[in-house]
């Protein structure tokens with residue numbers, strides 16, 4: 001009993017500390033400055049963050065979300081990521097107890113947070129995160145996960161190969177393909193299939209919400225400005241009914257799908273509006289801006305700034321599968337047979 005309580009507390013504290021480290025990874029990895037020895041600094045004024053101001057979550061609350069030096073707002077995503085990683089590590093211990101799979105899943109959920117956030121910021125899934133999951137997949141060839149090697153080998157290819165073919169024709173990032181390859185290796189074909197299906201459903205729902213929100217925002221802007229081209233007004237009018245329908249639909253789905261979806265929708269909105277946002281310390285802003293510049297240079301027809309990154313949905317679907325995968329597979333087979 002005492003040991004269990006100690007391990008719960010250890011999971012929580014280690015989860016917080018690693019969550020803090022994940023923020024650094026998410027911020028530095030896309031910039032290629034991951035191995036720089038520079039200490040964390042305020043993105044607004046450049047003042048180094050002192051150790052006593054760098055306590056996960058708590059420092060944010062004490063400083064009321066502002067830099068001690070320049071009082072610029074610090075993005076709430078830093079403490080949120082720390083808290084999320086902490087919660088998931090505690091849940092892992094609650095579900096998988098004292099076992100190798102707790103450690104495997106601790107590493108996995110932390111990597112998934114990085115994948116989701118970096119893909120959200122930059123529309124890229126870093127290879128290093130895929131390699132980490134690949135290593136987890138290889139380690140679990142030792143019989144600790146209950147997944148047979150045959151299932152693992154089929155899992156590698158059953159989703160990734162069809163997606164790779166789709167990727168050849170565009171419309172799918174290679175990062176997503178590699179992610180499904182390594183997830184298949186870790187989970188085996190049954191669960192990677194579940195991950196794929198859940199991610200597609202979540203992705204479709206989120207896309208509907210995203211499009212509805214964007215169209216409504218555009219509609220409002222045209223109405224407010226009153227100076228846009230006529231054809232835009234026409235299309236705005238024509239779409240108005242559609243929009244309100246979709247808005248209702250998305251509203252309904254929000255309540256059905258719960259908090260996670262709501263967060264997601266809010267997050268997407270933030271990206272759409274980040275160009276206008278003047279909040280300091282939000283590193284998605286600068287990265288997003290850089291991304292837009294790149295797109296302009298490349299001049300490609302698929303404009304990522306208007307697309308939705310798929311990585312966050314894969315990450316969320318994988319989390320659901322880590323905790324509910326067995327239940328989902330059992331329920332599904334009961335339904336069929």
Ligand SMILES: [Zn+2]
Pocket residue numbers: 042043044045046047067068069070071072
């Ligand atoms: Zn500052």
